[in-house]
Amino acid sequence: MSMRGKGKGGAEHEIIVKRRSKKGHDEAHGGAWKVAFADFTLAMMALFMVLWIVQPRLELTNPAFGNEDSNPLVDGGAGVFDGTSTSPLELDGVPIRQAQAEPPREREADSAEDGSRRYGSSAELQALAALMKDVAKEVDALANLEVEVVPQGLRILIKDDRERFMFERGSAVLDPHFRTLLARLAAVLAKVDNKLIISGHTDATAYRSAGGYDNWNLSGDRALRARNVLVASGLPAAAVLQVTAQADVMPLKPDEPQSGVNRRVEILLLTDSAEGLYRELFGDSYQQVRFSQEGARYRSGS
Template sequence: PGEARRPHYAEPAQLQELAELMEQLALQLDAAANIEVQVVPQGLRILIKDDAQRFMFSRGSARLDAHFATLLQRLAGILAKVDNHLIISGHTDSTPYRGAVGGYNNWNLSGDRALRARNVLVEAGLPAATVLQVTAQADGMPLLADDPENGANRRIELLLLTRQAEGLYRELFGEAQARVEYRAEGARFSAPGS
């Protein structure tokens, strides 16, 4: 027989269960300070960040620290078991990128970091098609808006999408004949040819 279907997590209770698995994993890896998981209307928001002792990336580069590589690899094992799609975003603080050669700046840096996170997840077993988008946010969405230079604004975010959020995303970005049907029980995405 074929491969077992992966479940799609859409209900807040299901997403909370997944969040708790990720939090347990973080405790096992001594990474509780490096991950925040929150159920949001669009799905599950997974924020991966520095702590006082460990930086996710070498300053000014997309070179990933081994601790964070392990965290992403182990998260891939959880994420690969569900049928939800992901958006991965990279964020920097507002400190200007030093040594900018050829126009390389925080936009490039945040995009390179998000892409590095995506590559680690995929190399660790996350199906590549699970990732809908990798995006650079630079310093445009700080966690600490009143302190944009604070290192706490540097992070990678994974947004695990519900079908409704995915449908809206696909509709927004113009997938040919993508349709979202709105019903009392939620939205249903219909891909072309389905």
């Protein structure tokens, strides 16, 4: 803007007035803050993208990630006390290691140091039965021997035939033919590590003497006599767990209780499971009744 005026002496001169526009504070900074904010937003988006991509990989590589059933830190999760946790915990800097499974135990050898062998499988028992039949055949006693594989082990049945009785009638006197058979069986059983139960059986014909000797006594004496012959012929005494009297309560022919077929001596060769059951029934672990002046009370064996 220009204007004219007079100075001293009447001379005119031109006055120029310049007006400058006053810029605002916003115009001084311009749009730089918008660029910074855009950069920040882009960086955050990039961070979220990275986290979104990494998340599935964590779930794949860490079995305990996000799984309540296997995460020991989640209430109700398995693995803290049962040893199944896949990630150890640290308490005061001491790691809790996972429970290590016990190494598989080596299978017990079938043969003992003394050369005896323990039979367990059905095939092994069948082979032992065939061996006993061969032994009976050698002494012409095949008609007096029956061998059968049963769930409890091997059932060896020694019985009369039409021509020969194992014991004299009404006594425990053993016939020489059956003594030979028992001696040959003892040679086989001496090499067997399984335990034995020997039982005596009679028919239902009543046997009574003046002293009260009956079929129970007779069957028990016959079983004990067979046991003594076996032991004298080489069977270890510790191989026999029990000698029992059965009288006529376990006939082979229930419909013919007085038949001579029911007279016999049985040897039961026990499997490991059957022996274990026997020891539970008759060993220290069963409950016993103790009688005293205060009365009867049960005591559980250790």
